Amino acid sequence: MSEIQLSEEDRAFIEEEVRAGVYRDADEAVHTGLRLLKSKEGKIAELRRLIQEGIDDIEAGRVIEFESADDLTRYIMNMSEDKRDAAAQTEINPARASRPSRRL
Template sequence: MDIQLTDEDKAFIDERVRTGTYRSAAAVVEAGLRSLRELEAEQAELRALIRAGDEDLAACRYTEYESAEALAESIIARGRALGRL
């Protein structure tokens, strides 16, 4: 595989290797790809949560609150019930 990099990208990689952050240019690229995979997995998870939320709204599966304070109290109570607060 032949990959063309801009001078700016080459300088970025060279700097990471020069400072010892990474042992080689390949290690910098591998780290970048790993980060991209993680980002794409997070985005897929968020898309799934948004779809689920949209489906809940369409099916009228939601709770209305009288105020922001009431919503906050509900969130805090659920957090306590789950042992997270």
């Protein structure tokens, strides 16, 4: 593997982080940076997938239109209440959560 060239600014930053005890050495600092970059790339890929899912829904006509922000807020609050009620029902009767629904 070829050597990595760092700018003086990057080198100084890593050295300061090591001196401050944030990392044991430069290798750990670089490894942590790469791990964060991979995590960021994964989040970007997930965001792109969700955006495409939204575009597909719009193109297929799977949309809900609201007259006002208040209507949207009420819709979201109702969804939240429905989920909370379903979770509470599962806590009361855990067997319901594991049973498949008979409705089609």
